[in-house]
Amino acid sequence: MGKYSEEYFRNVAVCELNPEDLKSLGISPGQNVKITTKTGSVVVKSAIASQVSQRGIIFMPYGPWVNMVIASETHGTGMPSMKGVEAEVTGAADEKILDLQTLVKEIAKEA
Amino acid sequence: MTKLPKTVIPNVICTFCGSTCDDLQVTVEDGKVLSVRSGCSSSLSKYLNYSAERYNSPRVRKNGELHEATYDDAVCRSAEILANAKYPLLYGWSSTSNEASRAGIELAEWVGGVIDNTTTVCHGPTLLGVHDVGEVTATLGEIVHRADLVIYWGSNPVHSHPHHIMRYTSMSTGRFRLSKKNRTMVVVDVRKTDTAKLADQFIQITPNGDYELMCALRMAARGDELEQDVISGVPAERIEELADLMISCEFGVIFFGLGLTMTEGRHRNVDVALSLVQDLNARTKFLIMPMRGHFNVAGANEVSAWVTGYPYAVDLSQGYPRYNPGDTTAIDVLARGDCDAALVVASDPVANFPVNASRHLAKIPVITIDPHPSATTPISEVVFPSTVVGVETGGCIYRMDGVAEMTKPVVAPPPGLRSDVEILRDILAHVKKLKAVQ
Numbered sequence: 001m002g003k004y005s006e007e008y009f010r011n012v013a014v015c016e017l018n019p020e021d022l023k024s025l026g027i028s029p030g031q032n033v034k035i036t037t038k039t040g041s042v043v044v045k046s047a048i049a050s051q052v053s054q055r056g057i058i059f060m061p062y063g064p065w066v067n068m069v070i071a072s073e074t075h076g077t078g079m080p081s082m083k084g085v086e087a088e089v090t091g092a093a094d095e096k097i098l099d100l101q102t103l104v105k106e107i108a109k110e111a
Numbered sequence: 112m113t114k115l116p117k118t119v120i121p122n123v124i125c126t127f128c129g130s131t132c133d134d135l136q137v138t139v140e141d142g143k144v145l146s147v148r149s150g151c152s153s154s155l156s157k158y159l160n161y162s163a164e165r166y167n168s169p170r171v172r173k174n175g176e177l178h179e180a181t182y183d184d185a186v187c188r189s190a191e192i193l194a195n196a197k198y199p200l201l202y203g204w205s206s207t208s209n210e211a212s213r214a215g216i217e218l219a220e221w222v223g224g225v226i227d228n229t230t231t232v233c234h235g236p237t238l239l240g241v242h243d244v245g246e247v248t249a250t251l252g253e254i255v256h257r258a259d260l261v262i263y264w265g266s267n268p269v270h271s272h273p274h275h276i277m278r279y280t281s282m283s284t285g286r287f288r289l290s291k292k293n294r295t296m297v298v299v300d301v302r303k304t305d306t307a308k309l310a311d312q313f314i315q316i317t318p319n320g321d322y323e324l325m326c327a328l329r330m331a332a333r334g335d336e337l338e339q340d341v342i343s344g345v346p347a348e349r350i351e352e353l354a355d356l357m358i359s360c361e362f363g364v365i366f367f368g369l370g371l372t373m374t375e376g377r378h379r380n381v382d383v384a385l386s387l388v389q390d391l392n393a394r395t396k397f398l399i400m401p402m403r404g405h406f407n408v409a410g411a412n413e414v415s416a417w418v419t420g421y422p423y424a425v426d427l428s429q430g431y432p433r434y435n436p437g438d439t440t441a442i443d444v445l446a447r448g449d450c451d452a453a454l455v456v457a458s459d460p461v462a463n464f465p466v467n468a469s470r471h472l473a474k475i476p477v478i479t480i481d482p483h484p485s486a487t488t489p490i491s492e493v494v495f496p497s498t499v500v501g502v503e504t505g506g507c508i509y510r511m512d513g514v515a516e517m518t519k520p521v522v523a524p525p526p527g528l529r530s531d532v533e534i535l536r537d538i539l540a541h542v543k544k545l546k547a548v549q
Contacts, residue, residue, distance in 0.1 A: 001156060001160065002160070002163055002164035002483055002484070003164075003459065003462065003483070003484065003485050003486055004164060004484060005164070039465070039466065039467075040466065049302070051267075051302055051303060051304045051305055051307075052302060052303035053302045053303075054301075054302065054315070057301060057302060057318065059302070062463065063462055063463070064461065064462040064463075064486050067462070067463065067464060067465050067466055067469070068466050069466075070465040070466070071465060071467070072442055072443075072445070072446035072464075072465040072466075072467040072468050073446075074437055074440065074442055074443055074446075075377070075437070076436075076437035076438075077235070077236055077239065077377045077378055077436060077437050077440075078231050078235050078236075078424055078436040078437050078440025078441075078442060078443060079231070079232060079235050079236050079372060079373065079377050079440075079442075080232070080373075080442055080465050081373065081374065081375065082232070082369070082373040083318070083369065083370065083373040083374045084301075084318040084319040084373075084374040084375055100486055101489065103486075104461060104486050104489050104490060105489070107461065107466060107469050107470055107473055107490075108470075108473040108489070108490050110470055111470040111471070111473035111474045
């Protein structure tokens with residue numbers, strides 16, 4: 001699947017959560033959510049974790065959306081922390097998920 | 112026009128993940144891939160969709176927009192950018208051939224700057240661990256025939272390397288291990304992945320808890336008493352049981368993924384995993400191997416190591432190779448804003464790098480060589496569409512265990528498209544001319 005395909009967007013611009021966490025946050029599966037870390041925030045679609053996650057753990061596929069909230073600090077190793085990152089999840093039903101073209105434009109605009 | 116006959120090509124090497132399975136049967140008709148047998152979902156997707164979303168000619172930016180350009184114009188512009196740059200970054204190399212990596216390193220030697228491959232955001236910490244401790248390893252063939260204990264740690268091959276378990280480990284048929292019944296499979300992960308669901312034992316650990324758990328396993332394997340009741344979310348008795356299982360197997364192996372390299376501890380997680388395996392070899396036979404992701408990321412490391420002495424993150428700006436991960440690695444070079452141009456080959460850093468690193472890429476002239484449009488394409492100054500290695504172009508690659516394989520094209524490339532190697536050599540030839548004038 002190409003990076004600009006609908007399938008890539010559907011599979012990568014998502015955040016998988018434990019169903020109990022979704023319930024306690026008052027978010028229905030498929031609703032847009034905002035993920036915020038110390039680096040920034042990004043809006044993606046929520047989903048019930050397809051592979052069982054314990055409460056408090058979210059999963060986002062590697063790609064341009066999750067990288068909006070990943071810090072570039074490598075602690076002298078060359079490798080940023082791309083897993084085990086603290087994040088806050090909030091409902092964002094009224095906010096839009098940026099498609100890849102728009103997301104790249106935003107990155108270039110802020111450059 | 113007469114149609115070309117249907118041909119079935121056996122034993123095609125899949126150029127998707129680091130498993131590089133060599134048992135695909137690709138049916139080609141009229142110059143197109145019609146069907147693929149024996150492939151996993153990833154290889155099917157690759158071989159059936161390689162021709163979708165392609166550019167048929169290079170693009171060069173003029174007045175802020177990318178426009179179609181002749182090949183020669185694109186080569187000239189690229190050479191100018193690289194020859195005039197003070198500290199360019201040459202990045203990618205893991206989804207192309209060893210020949211392309213070799214050409215890239217020669218180009219890097221001419222233009223100075225840093226050449227880094229995707230290892231940097233993948234198993235870079237693994238290589239740092241290996242530098243410190245060393246690695247007890249073997250080819251996957253040995254593991255197929257002999258392994259009776261297989262541990263996947265922070266790795267989810269059902270999705271990342273879909274045929275790994277079937278071809279090389281728990282579900283493969285080996286000379287001395289005939290079936291799944293003769294092997295034990297353990298998965299250690301922070302969540303119950305689809306791989307964990309196939310395992311005989313699943314050990315769930317807390318995020319960033321790998322180092323402590325691995326240390327506890329080393330202690331238990333040496334017979335030391337664990338002083339805490341629960342370590343990284345795992346009860347002490349469970350750790351002791353796993354240590355016993357490891358000591359008592361005949362031939363064990365740990366395959367580890369980015370669960371060790373991308374979390375807190377990074378290369379220290381790998382250090383302790385490699386040390387655990389060294390300890391275990393005093394009691395039994397035990398191996399360890401990283402689950403390399405891209406089909407030729409191992410090759411990118413090997414070529415870089417045999418040409419420059421270092422496997423990735425090589426700084427050639429002083430006229431000799433310098434290697435200092437954390438300083439000469441792509442993310443650090445970009446985040447500091449050090450590089451003033453970039454060449455991206457067979458990779459998509461804007462999709463895969465943290466946003467701060469991508470922002471710097473958007474500020475500098477970028478040349479992209481890739482078969483398909485990527486998230487890096489729109490910020491590029493020059494875009495070369497290239498042929499797909501293993502589908503339209505041959506070349507040597509290294510499997511995750513370091514076994515060299517020669518890929519061959521199964522179809523002809525679209526007219527006018529060139530391979531990564533040809534494009535890089537043409538840019539290099541032009542750079543040499545410009546440097547001679549300078």
